[in-house]
Amino acid sequence: MALVSSLELLRKAQKEKYAVGAFNAENMEMVQAIVEAAVEMRAPVIIQTTPSTVAYASLAMFRAMVFAAANEADVPIALHLDHGDSLELCREAVGAKYTSVMYDGSKLSFEENINITKNVADFCRASAIQIEAELGTVGGKEDSHEVKSEDALYTNPMQAKEFAERTGVDSLAIAIGTAHGFYKGEPKLDFERLEEIHKVVSVPLVLHGASGVPDEAVKKSIGFGICKVNFATELRVAFTKGVNAILLNDNKVYDPKKYNKQGKEEVKKLVVNKIKLCGSNNKY
Numbered sequence: 001m002a003l004v005s006s007l008e009l010l011r012k013a014q015k016e017k018y019a020v021g022a023f024n025a026e027n028m029e030m031v032q033a034i035v036e037a038a039v040e041m042r043a044p045v046i047i048q049t050t051p052s053t054v055a056y057a058s059l060a061m062f063r064a065m066v067f068a069a070a071n072e073a074d075v076p077i078a079l080h081l082d083h084g085d086s087l088e089l090c091r092e093a094v095g096a097k098y099t100s101v102m103y104d105g106s107k108l109s110f111e112e113n114i115n116i117t118k119n120v121a122d123f124c125r126a127s128a129i130q131i132e133a134e135l136g137t138v139g140g141k142e143d144s145h146e147v148k149s150e151d152a153l154y155t156n157p158m159q160a161k162e163f164a165e166r167t168g169v170d171s172l173a174i175a176i177g178t179a180h181g182f183y184k185g186e187p188k189l190d191f192e193r194l195e196e197i198h199k200v201v202s203v204p205l206v207l208h209g210a211s212g213v214p215d216e217a218v219k220k221s222i223g224f225g226i227c228k229v230n231f232a233t234e235l236r237v238a239f240t241k242g243v244n245a246i247l248l249n250d251n252k253v254y255d256p257k258k259y260n261k262q263g264k265e266e267v268k269k270l271v272v273n274k275i276k277l278c279g280s281n282n283k284y
């Protein structure tokens with residue numbers, strides 16, 4: 001199947017009250033693992049890459065890998081630029097035929113965030129590409145961008161409504177207490193805030209920083225209107241666990257196919273579980 005629009009996936013999820021799992025891939029094996037899990041679970045998935053991932057390989061390289069894997073799959077797969085940090089990178093992703101982009105202006109002032117996000121949204125609309133933006137700041141570290149917990153700013157519901165209306169974005173990432181990377185204690189999500197945001201914002205809502213969030217909290221957030229859940233750190237940990245299981249047990253192994261295969265299996269197992277958690281299995 002050809003790559004599909006993320007918006008098409010999110011609208012169906014919004015209507016049917018489940019979430020699409022969005023999984024960060026760092027290499028070919030992780031792309032394969034995510035697609036194989038999606039096919040087995042009859043689930044839609046979004047594969048996403050951050051700026052540091054596309055600096056490691058390239059937009060064209062990831063686009064080609066995801067395109068090839070999606071072509072062999074019979075469930076819908078979208079390719080998304082995660083945390084695009086400039087208008088230029090978003091433009092490049094659209095040029096490379098990604099099917100959606102995120103512009104992350106969450107560290108800017110409210111007005112600056114609106115201005116640049118609107119520019120990116122206008123540009124994306126002209127290319128029929130979906131745009132996600134962020135309001136409020138999710139704590140923790142993603143790529144080189146780190147937000148200390150004392151600087152994390154929860155999303156204000158009325159500002160979220162104004163932001164969505166003035167920018168015309170297709171989906172909105174909100175900050176309700178999650179953080180990128182590892183948590184020090186158990187994260188406490190602000191469900192009342194999520195409920196308020198959901199009442200006044202009509203576009204699909206996105207939860208970032210889902211690695212390490214208890215399953216019950218993820219499920220509850222989906223019940224309150226989250227339509228896309230982002231998982232990155234847990235996939236990186238799973239891949240490394242698989243590779244280590246081979247390399248730390250046998251120092252004579254030298255064929256990357258052998259240890260990467262185990263990394264892939266661990267990622268696939270994890271993605272199967274996250275798809276079930278999102279309730280997106282058996283949707284296609």
Ligand code: 13P
Pocket residue numbers: 024082083142179180181182207208209210211212230231232233234
């Ligand atoms: P985690 O690394 O906490 O899973 O966050 C993923 C994410 O939000 C990517 O944008």
